[in-house]
Amino acid sequence: MASTQIGVSRPPLDLDDLPAPEEVFKVRKLGPRQIVQFVIGPSLIALGISIGSGEWLLGPQAVGKFGFVGVGWVITVSALLQTFYNVEIARYVVATGEVPVVGWGRVPPGWKFWVPVSLLVFYFAFLFGGWAAGAGQGLFALIAGRGYRPDEIEYVRLLAIGLLFVVFLITAGARKVSRALELTNWVLVGSLLLVLVVVTVAIVPFSVWSEGVRGLVTPAAPPEGITASQLGGLAGFTALASGLNWYAMNHYRDKGYGMGHRVGFISGLRGGKQELRPVGVTFVDTPANASLWRRWYRLLLIDQWAVFFVGAMLGMLLPTVLMAHLVAVSGTQPTAANVPTFSAEQLGLLYGQGMFYLMLVVGVLVLFSTQLGIFEALVRNFTDAMHAVSPKLRRRIEDDPRRFYYPFMLFVLVLIAGAMHLALPVELVQISANMSNLGALMFPFALMYLNSRLPRPARPRWWHHVVLVLNVVFFGFFFVNFVFELVTGGPLVRF
Structure with missing residues (x-):
């Protein structure tokens, strides 16, 4: 079989034709109903992760204390930049079937540098729990x-x-891990957004809604008293995880998008042994493949912009306007210690125990959807990396990734259990968010290197690189400030 080389240190990618979306999703015709039923999915997993960190914890805490003005625009810019970044990461996955943690290994100086560094940054950001x-x-x-x-x-x-054990059981009981995560997030994300819409529309006055929307679209100086590290945490975990968003894009391969269909996926314990190639496959530059690529790219844009971006903005707007209203009514502000339950407690005081328990259920669903996605991603990315770079491991597990995936999941569970003892939940999330911003100083450049070497129809245009550089500047600033404050005890920039 013919092959082509992308980058360094990794084997060449075999060449094959792109599959048609109808072939992958096993439908005769791909209309709007089929897109919702079969195509949308990876964005839901990413959205389930995103709503529980920035949207439920850091955003409401910042707005509850400082208001919308000067904070809201950070949310909007972050969501726009991150969604665009997601599309560019997924571009590589769809065109090659290789997940990002493996693809980084093709960037000079090679996988012996990039794979350990990628996993180290990712784990340092999310292992704290x-x-x-x-x-x-x-x-x-x-x-x-x-x-x-x-x-x-x-x-x-x-x-x-x-x-965490519940997450283990969900993945263990699946035929296909990604599909189980999709279906779980359809229920979790759909339910919590529905309840939040109903409660917030019923309770929050129009003036607060108007202020919230205006804050999202109006550039303004950050409010006095807020630190750049707090803003950096909000920016880093609005939408997903700024420079580390790549960790959630593996699911485009497992969903079968483009050349991911030729590479394989991680199956659950009930799914039986499935082939998972350690090296990706890319497509031949022909008119037929160019046409198919455009179709896959449109589906990718729908999944990211119509589902992920819209969901992330709603997921941030609803809890923050609710928080702003409750702060105004109660005269109290959320703290790092009580922000996960603040809304439920205040609503309980105002509207009775029924509302208290309803909002607690929403809060648990929100944070559990994040827990589900991040915990699985910690295991998935390490498994994908080891499976790709270690022939010895592949022989030992008999080319069945499940033999590594599930024991390693239990090991990571123990690590997280220990890490949770280090600080309060919101403080841990702020550390993770600022470490996510570190990724924005590295991975957009690696992505530009990889995507510029894809088959011609899949290559990005020049302005895509410009937007990636904006990711570096925006999120990188917050990380530099975070490190400066960590070392000196004072912020680089005061507001």
């Missing part, structure tokens, strides 16, 4: 009917660990 601890905090309040006391924090952590 702030999202897991937040889910445990919401579940504790749901069970006890109140927020936890300082001497009860260990119970919160035990509940969070229990929810």
Whole structure:
């Protein structure tokens, strides 16, 4: 079979034709109903992750304390830049079937540098378990009917660990892991957005809605008192994870988008052994493949802009306008300790225990969807990387990634359980968000290198590179400030 080389240090990619979307999704015709039913999916997994960190924790905390003006535009710019970045990452996955953590290994100086560095940055950002601890905090309040006391924090952590075991059971019971995550997030994200829309429309005055929307689209100086590290956390975890968004794009391969259909996927324990190629496959530059590429690219744009971007903006707007209204009515502000349950507690005081429990359920669903996606991604990316670069491991697991994936998931669970003891949930999430901004200083440049070497129909235009550079500037600034403040004890920029 003919092959072509992209980058360095990794084997050449075999050449094949792009499959038609109808072939991949097993439908006679791909209309709007089929797109919703079969094509949309990777964006839902990413959206499930995003809504629980920036949208449910950092955004409401910032708006509750400082208001919309000077904060809202950071949310909008971050969401726009990240969605565009997602499309560019997925471009490589769809064109080659290789997931990003493997693709980075083709960038000079090669996989022995990029694969360990990629995993190190990713794990350092997400292993602390702030999202897991937040889910445990919401579940504790749901069970006890109140927020936890300082001497009860260990119970919160035990509940969070229990929810990690639930993630293990969901993936273990699946035929195809990505599909199980999609279906779970259809239920979680759909339910929580529906409840939030109904509650927020019923409770929040129009003036607060107007202020929230205006804050999202009006450039303004950051409010006095907010630090660049707080803004950086908000920017980093609005939408997804700024420079580290690549960790959630593996699902385009498993969904079968483009050449991902030729490479394979990670199956669940009930799915049987499935082929997963350690090296990607790309397509021949022919008129037929160019036409098919345009179709795949349109589907990718629908998945990202119509689902992920719209969902992320709604997911941020709804909790923040609700928080702003509750702060104004109650005269109290959320803190790092109580922001996961603040809305539920205030609504309970205003509208009774029924509303308290309803919003606690929403909070648990929000944070659990984040827990589900991040925990699985920690395991998935390490498994994909090791499977691709280690022939010895492939022989030992008999080319069945599940033999590594599930034992390693239990190992990561133990690591997260220990890491959760380091700080409060929101403080852990802020550390993770600013570490995500570090990725924006590296991976957009690596992505430009890879995408410029794709088959001609799949290559980005010049202005795509310009927007990627804007990602570097915007998110990179916040990381530089984060490091400066960490080292000196004072911010690089004061507002």
